[in-house]
Amino acid sequence: MTLTTTKIWLSSPHMGENEQRYVKDAFDTNWVAPLGPNVNGFESSIENYLDNEVYVAALSSGTAAIHLGLVLLGVSEGDEVLCQSFTFSASANPICYLGAKPIFVDSEKDTWNISPELLKKAIEDRIKKGKKPKAIIAVHLYGMPYKVNEVKVIGEQYGIPVLEDSAEALGSTYAGVKCGSFGEIGILSFNGNKIITTSGGGALVTKNKDYKGKAVYLATQARDEAPHYQHSTVGYNYRMSNVLAGIGRGQMEVLDHRVAARRSNFEYYKQHLGHIKEIEFLEEMPDMYSNRWLTCILTPSVQIRENIRFTLNEVDIESRPLWKPMHLQPVFEKCDRYVDGTSEELFERGLCLPSGSNLKKGDLDRVIEVINTIMTK
Numbered sequence: 001m002t003l004t005t006t007k008i009w010l011s012s013p014h015m016g017e018n019e020q021r022y023v024k025d026a027f028d029t030n031w032v033a034p035l036g037p038n039v040n041g042f043e044s045s046i047e048n049y050l051d052n053e054v055y056v057a058a059l060s061s062g063t064a065a066i067h068l069g070l071v072l073l074g075v076s077e078g079d080e081v082l083c084q085s086f087t088f089s090a091s092a093n094p095i096c097y098l099g100a101k102p103i104f105v106d107s108e109k110d111t112w113n114i115s116p117e118l119l120k121k122a123i124e125d126r127i128k129k130g131k132k133p134k135a136i137i138a139v140h141l142y143g144m145p146y147k148v149n150e151v152k153v154i155g156e157q158y159g160i161p162v163l164e165d166s167a168e169a170l171g172s173t174y175a176g177v178k179c180g181s182f183g184e185i186g187i188l189s190f191n192g193n194k195i196i197t198t199s200g201g202g203a204l205v206t207k208n209k210d211y212k213g214k215a216v217y218l219a220t221q222a223r224d225e226a227p228h229y230q231h232s233t234v235g236y237n238y239r240m241s242n243v244l245a246g247i248g249r250g251q252m253e254v255l256d257h258r259v260a261a262r263r264s265n266f267e268y269y270k271q272h273l274g275h276i277k278e279i280e281f282l283e284e285m286p287d288m289y290s291n292r293w294l295t296c297i298l299t300p301s302v303q304i305r306e307n308i309r310f311t312l313n314e315v316d317i318e319s320r321p322l323w324k325p326m327h328l329q330p331v332f333e334k335c336d337r338y339v340d341g342t343s344e345e346l347f348e349r350g351l352c353l354p355s356g357s358n359l360k361k362g363d364l365d366r367v368i369e370v371i372n373t374i375m376t377k
């Protein structure tokens with residue numbers, strides 16, 4: 001007889017109690033469309049949660065939100081956009097949709113996010129070369145806030161707007177204020193692996209009411225006011241479905257629990273692996289509060305990292321290297337970059353551990369045992 005254990009995923013969907021009720025409402029009232037009471041209700045619940053006088057437009061994905069955000073910031077063909085290199089490709093791809101050029105900026109060691117120093121250097125160099133960047137994309141990676149104030153001050157100093165990629169950071173705060181609400185435009189993602197999910201979805205967040213109106217207009221094919229279909233600009237089909245927004249309303253009711261569960265995963269890993277000198281954890285700096293979307297560790301070398309990853313995989317546990325920096329991606333090989341080796345080293349040594357809010361102590365113990373065995377051999 002074999003002992004059967006279930007697969008442990010990196011980050012899987014975790015439904016609450018009321019998602020199906022909201023979805024059923026959509027069916028019962030026939031609002032099976034990319035608008036309706038769930039879309040409005042989901043938007044209000046995010047606005048209330050972020051609590052920083054923001055307007056929210058629910059969209060089909062976080063990627064769509066970045067795309068529309070860049071359109072609203074006036075990015076167009078030939079423009080340059082500075083983008084954190086250490087991130088998921090969806091932060092950078094929309095720059096290319098617009099025919100603009102991503103310029104990548106490396107991370108700093110203490111938050112793993114965009115280095116204010118390199119950002120400043122990049123801006124000055126681009127200006128010297130004859131072109132002021134049109135926007136800055138900064139990312140709260142793995143839920144850890146970037147240095148919001150420093151980046152904001154630099155943006156203001158040079159008159160360059162910041163697009164805040166908060167896809168991984170719903171529930172995180174910086175100086176007590178919720179992430180997602182800091183940028184000229186912020187974005188959220190509700191993909192299946194994120195802290196809460198609508199199966200797929202995203203949102204654009206802004207303090208500028210006009211931006212919200214324009215985002216919804218652009219996301220619904222840019223229809224001008226007229227009885228017939230009239231268009232004066234290129235539109236997109238990016239609005240969120242009222243069915244999926246129903247899932248989102250249910251998920252917002254349990255968001256605080258999801259954050260608490262992921263933070264306690266981190267604490268548990270640290271408590272049981274923290275004694276291993278060769279393993280490092282990403283710590284919060286003063287004023288920062290991470291939702292701990294994924295718990296990540298740094299190992300001494302790529303060989304040890306791979307040994308851990310393969311061994312976990314053999315016992316049906318999913319883990320994954322940290323994001324491969326954009327400036328190392330073949331698709332972006334021709335793009336200019338301002339790098340100092342930080343993200344390359346994180347990519348080599350880092351591993352994301354199973355971090356779902358639905359994991360049990362026994363699941364975490366299985367992960368811990370594998371790592372302990374390898375590291376204390």
Ligand SMILES: *Cc1c(COP(=O)(O)O)cnc(C)c1O
Nearest residue numbers: 061062063088090091167189191
């Ligand atoms: C998930 C993610 C996105 C994209 O969001 P989707 O909803 O999957 O399109 C963008 N940026 C980062 C950092 C992400 O992790």
